[in-house]
Amino acid sequence: MALIEFHLDSRSGVPTYLQLVQQVRHAVQLGILGPGDQLPTVKEVVAGLTINPNTVLKAYGALENEGIAEGRRGQGTFVTTSAPSPLGDDVGKLRRSLRNWFAQARGAGLDEQAIEALLSEQRSSARKVA
Amino acid sequence: MSAALETHGLGRRYGSHWALQGCTLEIPRGSVTALVGPNGAGKTTLLRLAVGLTRPSAGSVRVLGLDPHAEAAEALPRVGFLAQEHPLFGSFTVAEMLRVGRELNPSWDDEAARARIAELDLPLKKKVRSLSGGQRAQVALTLALAKRPELLLLDEPVASLDPLARREFMQSVLEAVAERELTVLLSSHILADLERVCDHLVILAAGRTQLAGAIDEIVASHRLLTGPRDEAEDVARLHEVVRASHVERQTTLLVRANGHVYDARWTVHELDLEEIVLGYLGQDAARRREAVSA
Amino acid sequence: MIWLSWRQQRLETLIIAALLAALAAAFVPAGIHVADLFAQQHLARCVDRQNEACSFAIGNFANRAGFLRSLVEGGWLNLIPGLIGVALAAPLLLDLENRTIRLAWTQSVTRRRWIATKGIVALGTVLAAGAAFSLLFTWYQRPFDRIWGHWDEFGFEGIVPLGYVLFGLGLALAVGVLLRRSAAALVVSFGAYVAARLFVQSWLRQRLVAPLSATWGLHASGPNVSHAWVITEGPSDRAGHLFSGSSNVVQSCARPGPNGAKGLDPACMSRHGAGFTHILYQPASRFWEIQGLEFALFGGVAVILIAFAAWRVLRTD
Numbered sequence: 001m002a003l004i005e006f007h008l009d010s011r012s013g014v015p016t017y018l019q020l021v022q023q024v025r026h027a028v029q030l031g032i033l034g035p036g037d038q039l040p041t042v043k044e045v046v047a048g049l050t051i052n053p054n055t056v057l058k059a060y061g062a063l064e065n066e067g068i069a070e071g072r073r074g075q076g077t078f079v080t081t082s083a084p085s086p087l088g089d090d091v092g093k094l095r096r097s098l099r100n101w102f103a104q105a106r107g108a109g110l111d112e113q114a115i116e117a118l119l120s121e122q123r124s125s126a127r128k129v130a
Numbered sequence: 131m132s133a134a135l136e137t138h139g140l141g142r143r144y145g146s147h148w149a150l151q152g153c154t155l156e157i158p159r160g161s162v163t164a165l166v167g168p169n170g171a172g173k174t175t176l177l178r179l180a181v182g183l184t185r186p187s188a189g190s191v192r193v194l195g196l197d198p199h200a201e202a203a204e205a206l207p208r209v210g211f212l213a214q215e216h217p218l219f220g221s222f223t224v225a226e227m228l229r230v231g232r233e234l235n236p237s238w239d240d241e242a243a244r245a246r247i248a249e250l251d252l253p254l255k256k257k258v259r260s261l262s263g264g265q266r267a268q269v270a271l272t273l274a275l276a277k278r279p280e281l282l283l284l285d286e287p288v289a290s291l292d293p294l295a296r297r298e299f300m301q302s303v304l305e306a307v308a309e310r311e312l313t314v315l316l317s318s319h320i321l322a323d324l325e326r327v328c329d330h331l332v333i334l335a336a337g338r339t340q341l342a343g344a345i346d347e348i349v350a351s352h353r354l355l356t357g358p359r360d361e362a363e364d365v366a367r368l369h370e371v372v373r374a375s376h377v378e379r380q381t382t383l384l385v386r387a388n389g390h391v392y393d394a395r396w397t398v399h400e401l402d403l404e405e406i407v408l409g410y411l412g413q414d415a416a417r418r419r420e421a422v423s424a
Numbered sequence: 425m426i427w428l429s430w431r432q433q434r435l436e437t438l439i440i441a442a443l444l445a446a447l448a449a450a451f452v453p454a455g456i457h458v459a460d461l462f463a464q465q466h467l468a469r470c471v472d473r474q475n476e477a478c479s480f481a482i483g484n485f486a487n488r489a490g491f492l493r494s495l496v497e498g499g500w501l502n503l504i505p506g507l508i509g510v511a512l513a514a515p516l517l518l519d520l521e522n523r524t525i526r527l528a529w530t531q532s533v534t535r536r537r538w539i540a541t542k543g544i545v546a547l548g549t550v551l552a553a554g555a556a557f558s559l560l561f562t563w564y565q566r567p568f569d570r571i572w573g574h575w576d577e578f579g580f581e582g583i584v585p586l587g588y589v590l591f592g593l594g595l596a597l598a599v600g601v602l603l604r605r606s607a608a609a610l611v612v613s614f615g616a617y618v619a620a621r622l623f624v625q626s627w628l629r630q631r632l633v634a635p636l637s638a639t640w641g642l643h644a645s646g647p648n649v650s651h652a653w654v655i656t657e658g659p660s661d662r663a664g665h666l667f668s669g670s671s672n673v674v675q676s677c678a679r680p681g682p683n684g685a686k687g688l689d690p691a692c693m694s695r696h697g698a699g700f701t702h703i704l705y706q707p708a709s710r711f712w713e714i715q716g717l718e719f720a721l722f723g724g725v726a727v728i729l730i731a732f733a734a735w736r737v738l739r740t741d
Contacts, residue, residue: 008326010326013402015346016325016326042308043305043308046301046304046305046307046308047301047304047305049326050297050300050301050323050326050327051304051326051327052162052307052326052327052329053162053304053307053308054160054161054307054329055326055329056308
């Protein structure tokens with residue numbers, strides 16, 4: 001049986017392959033997956049999600065490029081790194097500052113919609129810079 | 131290595147009506163390609179030309195480097211085809227349908243075929259005509275897969291199926307792709323889920339190819355621009371405008387962008403695949419309306 | 425491939441086999457009965473001989489031949505070879521109509537091979553059924569044929585039934601590829617089959633080879649036509665032009681004969697320009713020649729029709 005199971009959020013707008021990459025990264029960060037653990041085979045993923053096998057291959061290729069996993073010929077793809085990732089401490093800080101920001105926004109009288117508009121505006125301008 | 135499917139100026143005429151005209155495209159091996167377009171756009175004709183059921187009236191078609199008509203004996207064993215109505219012999223049992231596959235295909239994989247039928251819980255002794263639509267589709271797909279084709283052509287494979295049968299059918303197809311080197315070309319007018327299932331896309335409308343390429347690139351290169359009407363022409367000089375709509379002062383353009391430098395006065399929206407496809411099909415519909423009113 | 429061809433026409437083949445079995449069940453006992461009767465009545469000595477005892481014995485034989493005889497003489501069984509041919513065309517036409525032909529054509533077998541195999545299996549089946557039909561009736565007819573010759577049930581015997589089944593098959597295939605609707609095609613082609621058979625039987629067959637004729641005076645004796653096919657026979661003038669006057673004339677020339685029966689007075693008939701007897705006939709010796717010609721005619725047309733159907737199917741989208 002596979003160690004983890006992928007899920008897709010079709011409304012997120014995030015490309016399918018990137019969702020797979022993020023879910024593996026997340027599982028590694030949380031310690032669900034460790035070095036030597038095998039990722040679900042392409043066929044398992046395809047059967048579970050009804051997605052294009054090439055998408056799975058692309059996701060696994062990206063994970064290999066990031067050094068999170070490695071493909072072994074004829075066997076499958078295996079995790080190589082372990083938690084905590086270098087991001088671990090930063091995530092905590094970011095989370096705290098976001099919480100502060102939300103509190104400020106509400107204090108300034110912004111409702112949910114206004115907050116959302118502000119967020120998406122900044123998200124897309126950040127993307128352009130990147 | 132030659133492409134899985136390659137056409138040049140391919141056309142097919144019935145009487146004075148061109149069902150397909152000037153179709154030039156290349157489907158790379160190993161891809162899962164969606165062939166989309168409105169009804170009557172020539173999707174079925176293109177697939178039939180590819181499997182040699184129909185002869186071209188103009189241009190050329192090659193599958194796996196072969197002429198599907200002149201070299202049918204070599205091409206047929208390597209191409210699987212599933213017609214929209216999933217044709218099977220109604221009076222035959224499922225077991226007899228498998229025997230048909232075995233007798234007509236030298237490369238038939240009987241073990242895999244039986245395993246698939248068992249996995250799907252299909253009774254071997256049941257007559258084909260008493261199966262449900264989804265079950266019939268699965269038997270027809272089993273036949274097409276067990277001949278071990280390199281290219282699988284599916285004409286509206288899920289149009290007649292309920293959502294669950296649809297999912298199961300596509301799962302079977304994609305598992306086959308995962309298991310071995312298999313190129314799939316499937317026509318569909320159902321746009322949802324295409325992005326998940328396919329990696330390449332061909333848009334046919336009015337018998338012509340409107341767009342063909344990798345879905346990633348298509349999504350990356352198309353943008354919706356909104357801006358001042360009097361500057362629309364400047365944009366059109368730089369980017370390929372797929373569709374334009376105007377109100378008094380503002381213009382909305384669906385463009386295939388060359389690079390990503392936009393004027394500050396234009397708002398840029400990203401699009402998902404469905405919106406892009408609808409843009410192309412809408413363009414075709416608009417053109418037809420013009421032709422009628424002219 | 426051969427299995428598939430057989431499997432697709434299994435139902436039709438079984439129906440035809442059941443029909444032939446029913447015919448055999450009826451006509452084998454009847455055939456044994458008439459052969460026994462022929463022996464009991466010592467009819468062998470009446471072949472080619474005419475006397476009162478033989479006339480009586482032959483009349484007796486004909487009366488006791490059984491009710492199946494009327495079925496044969498009624499000509500209805502002539503429909504069966506057509507039925508065989510048309511029925512075996514049905515699976516091929518249904519394949520076209522239901523588009524299942526596309527399933528076969530997108531496997532690994534080329535169209536040419538598919539058409540050839542299907543065609544050969546269907547041809548083999550109709551020929552076997554036609555041969556069974558011909559053998560059954562040629563055997564059943566033997567006693568009758570020894571007395572009256574082979575001409576009466578020409579279409580049941582020899583090789584012509586093979587021509588008919590081929591013709592039925594070819595006709596249904598050709599009509600079917602044109603109409604694309606199986607049921608209509610089967611009805612139309614069966615009707616056309618009956619029309620063609622009637623035309624050949626009543627008009628063309630006697631002209632396949634120029635018939636012989638003879639004209640002789642009323643006191644002379646004509647040629648021996650005991651096993652021949654007599655096409656026309658009647659009073660005529662010296663040149664052989666058949667008498668075309670009214671029946672009143674013939675009645676006025678009737679005179680009581682020696683044993684009570686009425687005969688025609690030659691002198692009276694001569695006065696009306698009809699003192700001779702004219703006959704148009706095919707001699708018994710031409711049976712196989714005409715069989716061969718009629719078989720070639722139906723078989724040849726069948727080959728053309730089948731080739732046309734195959735050509736159309738090869739070009740189908």
